[in-house]
Amino acid sequence: MSRDVWHLGTAQALQSLSYSIVIPTTGRPNLSTLLRALDASRGPHPAEVIVVDDRPAGEPLELPRIRYPTRQLRSGGRGPAAARNTGWRAAHTEWVAFLDDDVITGEDWTQRLSEDLDGLGPGVAASVARIVVPLPEDRAATDDERDTQALMGAKWITADMAYRRCALVEVGGFDERFPRAFREDADLALRVCKAGYRIADGRRVTTHPARNGGFLASVRRQRGNADNALMRAKHGRHWRQLTGEGPGRLRRHALTTATGGLALGALAAGRRVTAALAAAAWAGLTGEFAWKRIEPGPRTPAEITRMAVTSALIPPAACAHRVRGELRVRTPSAVLFDRDDTLIEDVPYLADPEKVRPMPGAAEALARLRSRGVQLGIVSNQSGLARGYFTTEDLQAVNARVDELLGPFHTWQVCPHAPDELCQCRKPKPGLVLRAAELLRVPVHRCVVIGDIGADIDAAKAAGAKGILVPTRRTLPEEVERARRDAAVAPDISAAARLALEVL
Incomplete structure (x- = not known):
């Protein structure tokens, strides 16, 4: 076989790859540059490019015209995790390639991506690119530039990472409790690996320009410590080792903050010797931290001043x-939804996933709850299984479609029994609610059940949870009156979500 024939066969195989590109954005200037670079890239083209505008509001972005089909979606300013979820759920290809809007791709990026994905077996869920951060050659890197440079050693970076869509569906996508571009990618990768998949290192190279975030940028970055608390709660105390990170400085920051607080407290109490000793300890710890940041940098007067000031502010901010973050994850709450006529339109004994239609406002209501760190579950009576109207496989397919359109949900609790079987799980019995609360490790009094009929509210009351009724055409007048007296009534699912946040 000639070399030319071999190349032709390889090109045809790569061209058959099915992938979309998802770019979450807040409208940064580099977005247009990135889209033009993709347009000029050599190699198998994507099925489409999905740009997800994560600004809270505003006119649609003006995007350059490119040869690939392009869609622009909105995610409502809920952060990159929610924006990426919005993007991949709208895609219908085997692979979804995520790019950040501030990266720079090479002229052969689409070719390299296709080669990285070609031949990956079903046990491989993702391919991650090698990130390069160019630094100035005529001087030492600043603190901000070194922070960006750390991306080069990170294990899983969605600045350029492609996922098999079925794996995203299986694990529920990105956890939207991570509100910023920090830890959400490592959390997803860990969950994908725990599901039994592998992540492959790709050979494509993507450039990530160094950031310069202003005088207090390093102090603002300490917000990520709240996300670290969520990582610890989800993946255990050794999560840093699992993600390939070294130990953090939180213990040293806590000691610095404690000595500073002791110095101020002792001074206020008139204990000058204690105050002086504590102040000296604080100064030593702060000086050590400041020098560690100053020593590798350019040591200009402006950089030294910034390091000195922020080194004093970072420890208390981090703590x-x-x-x-710890308070947030240690006081968990959950909202449990009925499925039919609450989250999706009611189709009697629904067995066809193609007939799943979300209720108006359902996606937005769920997004609001996820952004506040609330765990979500579904508690649903499905007697059609016992009656023989659909099979277990049909039910799983329908629920998978609900997950795809509205997920992720942290738990699904379904009663498969007929009414005459006298089980303890069929609503209005409390079994589904109690089981969901137990699996989510949420006290049942910190759960809210949202449904459209009296049985949903009665199940919540029997379990010790709160109930919110969202009436529909099926809701009986007496059920509405009883809910007004014993629980709460909301006009629609969006109002129910707001009310749930108020009572939790």
Whole structure:
């Protein structure tokens, strides 16, 4: 076989790859540059490019015209995790390639991506690119530039990472409780690996320009300590080792903050010796931290001043954000939804996933709850299984479609029994609610059940949870009156979500 024939066969095989590109954005200037670079790239073209505008509001973005089909979606300013979820759920290809809007791709990026994905077996869920951060050659890197440079050693970076869509569906996509571009990619990768998949290192190379975030950028970055608390809650105390990271400085920051607080407290109490000793300890710890940041940098007057000031502010900021994160994950809450006529339109004994239609406002209501860190579940009576109207496989396919359109949900609890079987799980019995609360490790009094009929509210009351009724055409007048007296009534699912956040 000639070399030319071999190349032709390889090109045809790569061309058969099915992939979409998802780019979450807040409208940064580099977005247009990135789209033009993709347009000029050599290699098998994507099925489409999906740009997800994560600004809270505003006119649609003006995007350059490119040869690939392009869609622009909105995610409502809920952060990159929610934006990426919006993008991949709208895609219908085997692979979804995520790019950040501030990266720079090479002239052969589509070719390299296709080669990285070609031949990956079903046990491989993702391919990650090699990230390069160019730094100035005529001087040492600043603190901000070194922070960006750390991306080069990170294990899983969705600045350029392609996922098999079925794996995203299986694990529920990105956890939207991560509100910023920090840890959400490592969390997803860990969950994908725990599901039994592998992640492959690709050979494509993508450039990520160094950031310069202003005088207090390093202090603002301490908000990520709240996300570290969520990582620890989800993946255990050794999560840093699992993600390939070294130990953090939180313990040293806590000691610095404690000595500073002791110095101020002792001074206020008139204990000058204690205050002086504590102040000296604080100064030593802060000086050590500042020098560690100053020593490798350019050591200009502006950089030294910034490092000195921010080194004093970072320890208390880091500790405050970590405490905030720990409180958030240690006081869990959950909202449990009925499925039919609450989250999706009611189709009697639904067995066809193609007939799944979300209720108006359902996606937005779920997004609001996820952004507040609320765990979500579904509690649903499905007696059609016992009656023989559909099979277990039919039910799983329908629920998978609900997950695809509206997920992720942290738990699905389904009663498969007929009414005359006298089980303890069929609503209005409390079994589904109690089981969901147990699996989510949420006290049942921190659960809210949202449904459209009296049985949903009665199940919540029997379990010790709160109930919110969203009436539909099926809801009886007496059920509405009983809910007004014993629980709460909302006009629609969006209002129910807002009310749930108020009572939790």
